[in-house]
Amino acid sequence: MDMKRKLELLEAWKNRRPEMGVISIRCKSTGDLFLGISKDTRADFNSNRFKLSANGHPNRQLQELWNRYGEPNFEFSVAKILEYESPTDDHIDELKLLLERCLMEAPQARRIWK
Numbered sequence: 001m002d003m004k005r006k007l008e009l010l011e012a013w014k015n016r017r018p019e020m021g022v023i024s025i026r027c028k029s030t031g032d033l034f035l036g037i038s039k040d041t042r043a044d045f046n047s048n049r050f051k052l053s054a055n056g057h058p059n060r061q062l063q064e065l066w067n068r069y070g071e072p073n074f075e076f077s078v079a080k081i082l083e084y085e086s087p088t089d090d091h092i093d094e095l096k097l098l099l100e101r102c103l104m105e106a107p108q109a110r111r112i113w114k
């Protein structure tokens with residue numbers, strides 16, 4: 001691959017606009033709900049699925065439910081999407097506020113990450 005193409009791909013990567021928001025993992029068998037912020041929802045779904053499948057997720061309660069009921073009994077979804085303009089700005093504070101609103105709307109929910 002030539003240098004010009006590498007620079008084009010790098011620039012495209014820097015300017016991509018991944019979906020940001022609050023992700024939800026729900027155990028269909030028990031109704032347990034876990035929420036967390038995400039700067040890239042698709043990547044975080046893959047990451048959580050991998051950690052759970054490898055029995056290495058940091059949330060022990062979520063891991064225990066996964067081990068007991070298995071992947072088919074879990075639903076991964078986006079609870080809320082964060083609308084934003086600039087992909088280079090830091091949106092962590094906005095994501096935290098969005099998560100707090102979601103936790104208030106679903107008081108039984110727990111955080112995916114502590």
